[in-house]
Every structure is written in C-alpha cells, then in structure tokens.
Amino acid sequence: MSPEKQLEKLVNDENPEQYGQGRSPMQDAYREFRRNIIAVAGVIFIIGILLTATFAPFLSPYGFAQQNTLNNRAKPFTGYDITEEYAEENCHWYNTPLEWGCTTFIAGSDALGRDLWSRMVYGTRVSLAVAFVASGVSVIIGLTYGTIAGFAGGRVDNIMMRVVDFLYAVPTLPIIIMMTVYFKALARRGVTTGFMGTLIYLNKSTGGLLFVFVAIGALNWLGMARQARGQVLSYKEKEFVEAARAIGAKDGHIITKHLIPNIIGPLLILESMAIPGYIYTEAVLSLISLGVDPPTPSWGAMINEGYSTLRSNPHLVMFPGVALTLTTLAFNFMGDGLRDAFDARLRGRKL
Amino acid sequence: MLRYIIRRLLIAIPVVLLVILATFVLVHAMPGGPFDAVGMKAMPEHIKIVLERRYGLDKPLYEQFARYVFNILKGDFGPMFRQPSQTVRDIIEQTFPISIQLGLTSIVVGFVLGIPIGIIAALNHNSLLDYIVTFTAVLFRSIPPIVMAPLLIYVFAVQLDWFPVAFWGAHPPFFLGFIPKLNGEYISHAFLPVFAMGTGMAAGIARLTRAGLLDVLSSDYIRTARAKGLRERTVIVVHALKNSLIPVVTVLGPLIAGLITGSFVIELMFAINGMGRRFVTSIGQREYFLQTSLVLLYGLILIGANLLVDVMYAWVDPRIRYD
Numbered sequence: 020m021s022p023e024k025q026l027e028k029l030v031n032d033e034n035p036e037q038y039g040q041g042r043s044p045m046q047d048a049y050r051e052f053r054r055n056i057i058a059v060a061g062v063i064f065i066i067g068i069l070l071t072a073t074f075a076p077f078l079s080p081y082g083f084a085q086q087n088t089l090n091n092r093a094k095p096f097t098g099y100d101i102t103e104e105y106a107e108e109n110c111h112w113y114n115t116p117l118e119w120g121c122t123t124f125i126a127g128s129d130a131l132g133r134d135l136w137s138r139m140v141y142g143t144r145v146s147l148a149v150a151f152v153a154s155g156v157s158v159i160i161g162l163t164y165g166t167i168a169g170f171a172g173g174r175v176d177n178i179m180m181r182v183v184d185f186l187y188a189v190p191t192l193p194i195i196i197m198m199t200v201y202f203k204a205l206a207r208r209g210v211t212t213g214f215m216g217t218l219i220y221l222n223k224s225t226g227g228l229l230f231v232f233v234a235i236g237a238l239n240w241l242g243m244a245r246q247a248r249g250q251v252l253s254y255k256e257k258e259f260v261e262a263a264r265a266i267g268a269k270d271g272h273i274i275t276k277h278l279i280p281n282i283i284g285p286l287l288i289l290e291s292m293a294i295p296g297y298i299y300t301e302a303v304l305s306l307i308s309l310g311v312d313p314p315t316p317s318w319g320a321m322i323n324e325g326y327s328t329l330r331s332n333p334h335l336v337m338f339p340g341v342a343l344t345l346t347t348l349a350f351n352f353m354g355d356g357l358r359d360a361f362d363a364r365l366r367g368r369k370l
Numbered sequence: 371m372l373r374y375i376i377r378r379l380l381i382a383i384p385v386v387l388l389v390i391l392a393t394f395v396l397v398h399a400m401p402g403g404p405f406d407a408v409g410m411k412a413m414p415e416h417i418k419i420v421l422e423r424r425y426g427l428d429k430p431l432y433e434q435f436a437r438y439v440f441n442i443l444k445g446d447f448g449p450m451f452r453q454p455s456q457t458v459r460d461i462i463e464q465t466f467p468i469s470i471q472l473g474l475t476s477i478v479v480g481f482v483l484g485i486p487i488g489i490i491a492a493l494n495h496n497s498l499l500d501y502i503v504t505f506t507a508v509l510f511r512s513i514p515p516i517v518m519a520p521l522l523i524y525v526f527a528v529q530l531d532w533f534p535v536a537f538w539g540a541h542p543p544f545f546l547g548f549i550p551k552l553n554g555e556y557i558s559h560a561f562l563p564v565f566a567m568g569t570g571m572a573a574g575i576a577r578l579t580r581a582g583l584l585d586v587l588s589s590d591y592i593r594t595a596r597a598k599g600l601r602e603r604t605v606i607v608v609h610a611l612k613n614s615l616i617p618v619v620t621v622l623g624p625l626i627a628g629l630i631t632g633s634f635v636i637e638l639m640f641a642i643n644g645m646g647r648r649f650v651t652s653i654g655q656r657e658y659f660l661q662t663s664l665v666l667l668y669g670l671i672l673i674g675a676n677l678l679v680d681v682m683y684a685w686v687d688p689r690i691r692y693d
Contacts, residue, residue: 083666340517
C-alpha cells in the first residue's frame with residue numbers, strides 16, 4: 020500500500036461516514052460550529068423559543084389578553100383568587116398535570132391582572148417575527164439593490180451607491196418614528212380606503228407589527244446593499260462567470276444561478292449578527308408606544324407597562340427583561356459562532 | 371484633507387435640506403393640528419383661525435417651509451405652540467447640552483474601559499483571563515439598555531440607595547457651552563445612565579480591539595520589530611496598537627448613531643431632560659417646529675459624526691487618501 024493510500028485510509032477510518040469522499044467547505048464549517056459549545060447552546064435556545072412561539076397556547080395557562088382584575092399586580096408564585104368555574108372555563112391547563120398553573124401566577128400578573136407568564140410566552144412570537152421577517156426584508160431589498168448596482172457597474176452603480184451614501188447621512192430612526200406616528204394617527208382616524216387603508220388593515224391584523232417591519236426594514240437594508248455590491252463586484256470577474264457568459268448565458272441567469280448562490284452565505288451570516296439589533300429596535304419602538312398595538316404582548320411593551328411601578332413590582336420589568344436579554348444573548352452566540360466557523364474555513368483555505 | 375472636508379460639508383447641505391423637507395411634510399400631513407386640543411374642549415373656530423394666522427399656519431406649505439428654513443439661518447427655530455413662553459431655540463438650548471454630556475461621557479467611558487480590556491485580552495490570548503473577558507463582553511453586549519436601565523435603577527437606586535434615581539446633575543452655564551463641572555453631584559447623577567450606555571459600548575470596543583490586535587500581532591512587520599530586539603512594550607504601543615484600532619474606528623460611526631438612538635431610552639428611563647426625551651414626549655403633540663428642528667439636529671450630529679470618523683480613519687490608516 021502506498022503512503023498516500025495509507026494516509027487516506029487513516030483519515031477515512033476516523034470519519035467512517037465520509038468514506039471515499041472529501042469534506043466540502045460547508046461540512047468543515049459545520050464541524051467547526053458544532054465544536055463551539057456556546058454557539059450550539061445559542062442555537063438550542065433559539066429552537067426552544069421557536070417551539071415556545073409555535074406552541075404558545077399550550078405553554079400558557081391563560082390567554083395573553085385575559086384580564087382578572089381582582090388579581091392585578093400579583094407577585095410571582097402567588098395564588099389566584101378565582102373560582103373553580105372560572106379556571107375550568109378559561110385555563111388551558113385545567114385537568115392536566117400542570118393544573119397548578121391555573122391557580123398560581125408563575126410570573127405574577129400585570130396592572131390589568133393579566134397573567135405575566137402567558138404574555139411572556141406569546142411575546143416570543145413578536146420578537147421572533149421581527150427577527151426573521153425584518154432580516155428577510157433587509158436581505159431581499161439589500162441583496163436586490165446591491166446585486167443590480169454591482170452587476171450593472173459604471174454609471175448605474177455610481178448613482179445607486181450615491182443614493183445609499185445619501186441615505187446613510189439621514190437620521191433614519193427619528194424619521195421612522197415620525198412616519199410611524201403618522202401611520203398610527205391615520206389608523207386612529209379610521210382610514211379604510213386606498214393603499215393606506217390596506218396597509219392599516221394589514222397592520223391591524225398583525226397586531227401593529229407591520230409598521231414595525233416597515234420601520235426596521237427601511238432602516239437596515241443599506242449595509243446589506245453595500246456588502247452585496249462588494250461581493251458581486253469581486254465575483255463577477257471570476258472565471259466561472261466568464262465561462263457562463265462565453266456559452267451564452269443571459270444576465271438574469273448568471274445573477275440567479277451563479278452570483279447569488281455564491282454570495283448569499285456570507286451575507287446571511289452578516290445578517291444573523293444584525294438580528295439582536297432588530298429585536299432591540301422593536302422593543303424600543305414598543306417602549307415608546309409606537310410598536311405593537313395593545314393588547315398584543317411584546318417584551319418591550321411589557322417593560323413600558325411595568326416600568327412605572329418599578330419600585331413595588333420589579334418583576335413586571337425583570338421577567339420580560341430577562342427574556343429579552345437571553346434571546347439577544349442566544350442570537351449573539353449563534354452569530355459569533357457562525358462567523359468564527361466560516362472565518363476558520365477561509366483561513367484554512369488560505370494556508 | 372481640508373478640501374475633502376469642505377466638499378463633504380457641501381454635499382451635506384442637500385441632505386440636510388431633504389431631511390428637513392421630509393420631516394416638515396410628514397408632521398404637517400398628520401391629521402389634526404396644534405390647536406385641535408386633543409382631550410380637551412374643542413377650541414372655538416374663530417380663535418383657532420386667529421391663532422393659526424398668528425403662527426403663519428394659514429399660509430401655503432411651501433411658503434411656510436421657505437420661511438422656516440430662512441429663519442433657521444437667522445438662528446430662529448420657530449415657536450412652541452403649547453408653551454408660548456418658550457421658543458424651540460430655548461428648548462434646544464436646555465436639552466441639547468445635556469444629551470451631548472450624556473453621550474460624550476458614555477463614549478469616553480466606552481473607550482477608556484474597552485481599549486485596555488481588549489488589549490489585555492489579546493496579550494493573554496487563549497488564557498483564562500481572555501475567556502473571561504470575551505464572555506463578559508458578549509454578556510454586556512447582549513444586555514440591551516432598555517433592560518440595563520431598570521435593573522440598575524432597581525438595584526443601585528431603589529434597593530441600595532447609592533445613587534439618585536432621576537434628573538441630571540449639571541446646570542448651566544457650561545464651559546464652552548456643554549462641558550459640565552465634574553463635581554460629586556454630576557457624577558452621582560451621571561453614573562447609572564452612563565453605566566447603562568457605556569458598558570455595552572465598552573464591550574463592543576473591547577471585542578474589536580482584541581480581534582484587531584490579534585490580527586496585527588501575527589503580521590510580519592511585528593515579527594520584524596521583535597527580531598530587531600525591541601522591547602515588548604515598544605512593539606505593542608508603537609507598532610501594533612495604532613493599526614489594531616482601525617476596525618474600532620470603522621464602527622465609531624454606527625456607535626455614535628446608536629448612541630443617538632440609545633440616548634432617548636436612557637433619558638426616558640432616568641427622567642433626564644435631554645433632547646431624545648423631549649423628542650419622544652412631543653411625538654403625540656403637533657409641535658411642528660420642535661419636531662422638525664430636533665430631527666434636523668439629529669441629522670447634523672450624524673453628518674458630523676460620519677465626517678469625524680472618515681477623518682480619523684485617514685489618521686490611523688495613512689494608506690487612505692481622500693483627494
């Protein structure tokens with residue numbers, strides 16, 4: 020047996036599942052990522068939140084808007100003062116092993132006597148929706164814009180990037196706040212016709228989330244557009260693109276089949292690092308009552324509601340605050356882990 | 371360089387005009403006016419007409435806009451509708467220095483804490499100290515100010531009673547218009563808000579400094595410097611440090627922009643009478659001039675910050691030339 024064969028056998032014996040084949044860069048990155056315990060813990064936590072959001076009705080004893088006004092501002096782990104019929108009628112956990120949750124506030128109750136635990140569980144839906152929809156919007160707009168600019172090149176590129184530079188100098192958040200105020204004022208007026216009416220209807224049916232998406236999406240595609248353009252510029256001169264062009268591929272084909280598959284990975288990793296910022300922006304908007312509409316529970320809105328009674332009822336702020344922090348932490352761990360994994364791959368290739 | 375700065379400032383003029391125009395149109399497009407007295411008895415129609423004429427609100431919008439821009443050039447930012455004894459300029463003069471103090475103190479704290487911590491972590495790469503610093507940095511980066519502020523208030527102001535809960539400890543007149551006296555009153559009031567804003571920033575800066583320094587330390591010219599027999603301290607301070615700060619400078623722009631965002635959360639929660647709080651509390655009212663002027667001010671801060679970052683970028687990285 021030649022030394023090369025011996026070495027190959029040694030390598031393959033260590034990884035029997037990959038016998039006879041090399042490892043792709045993707046698999047390398049995956050291995051690197053899996054070795055990073057903290058990043059994996061972050062992913063597991065995010066999956067946990069996803070499950071919580073999906074099965075929110077089963078994980079919360081009461082509905083998020085259900086008031087029990089005799090029991091407002093109850094401390095955590097104190098009992099309800101309610102009748103058995105009430106619990107039987109309204110509590111999702113009645114006649115289950117978790118029945119104690121029907122008579123005990125796990126996380127206390129807020130000023131309107133709503134079960135804080137139930138609101139926190141439903142609050143995961145808002146945060147996750149913002150995390151994924153906002154980053155989706157940002158990637159779609161930024162990728163389209165940046166790819167067109169980078170691919171077209173020349174004067175088009177110049178003009179499109181000047182627009183981005185221009186928008187960078189605009190204080191987006193204050194203007195977004197003004198726009199949200201404008202939309203909310205129109206919604207209060209009950210505008211139901213035309214384009215604005217449709218928007219307002221959509222916003223209402225998502226509990227006020229649409230405007231949050233619009234606000235965050237409008238804020239965050241600029242960086243993505245710059246990155247996408249840079250990536251396209253570096254890839255469009257590569258040999259495989261030239262080869263595709265040589266056999267007569269159309270521009271659209273080159274963009275969708277050759278350029279975007281190559282640049283989407285790094286862009287998604289970059290985007291995953293922006294997610295904590297989106298979750299935070301939603302919380303800030305909700306804090307100043309411009310986010311979700313009541314009674315939709317969002318962690319930021321809950322902090323806003325509980326903040327005025329911080330001295331006597333700190334749990335109203337601390338529970339949503341801890342949830343917000345842990346989620347941010349999990350997304351940060353995941354983003355850092357992803358970046359490290361793919362960076363290591365690039366380093367390895369260079370050496 | 372001077373030519374570059376002047377060109378940038380000239381480009382900024384249309385940006386600023388567009389920002390004012392967008393805000394101006396937005397606030398005027400909102401349903402209801404400043405004299406509709408929301409929640410109170412409706413104002414008699416004839417009084418409303420007189421008041422609107424008094425403030426020039428009956429004129430066509432383009433004329434109002436032109437007059438507003440012209441007045442700004444003269445230093446007049448317009449009147450307040452709900453507080454007729456004050457003008458928008460008075461409000462800005464009261465709140466702007468406070469926001470600048472809060473923001474600048476936080477930036478200083480962020481750098482003074484962040485850079486040394488990052489350097490220490492990088493010099494002890496892969497040691498226990500490095501892991502502790504890295505982990506703490508991620509932790510502090512992940513506690514949003516919106517959570518940090520109530521936590522600090524509850525623990526250090528309500529329970530331990532070490533610091534006052536609200537308000538701001540500096541009073542005009544300020545040195546150079548914004549530098550406060552660094553006395554006990556200022557520090558006790560500023561400690562918690564600055565902590566809430568500065569630690570997240572310090573964590574981010576420490577992380578970038580660490581990564582930048584690690585990157586630089588493995589480069590050839592550092593090996594050369596060591597091979598020459600330079601002392602380790604000289605290698606780090608003279609050769610490595612400046613280059614390792616390039617990534618830190620690149621995030622300065624977003625950091626300052628984030629500070630504008632962050633400051634109104636902090637100002638709201640600590641009841642500091644700053645610009646951000648003023649902006650947020652005025653959004654439900656129809657204070658046309660106040661809102662437009664504050665957005666304009668935010669725009670100016672942002673443009674100034676971006677320009678500063680680009681100038682600093684050329685300073686730390688001499689390969690960059692703006693011509």
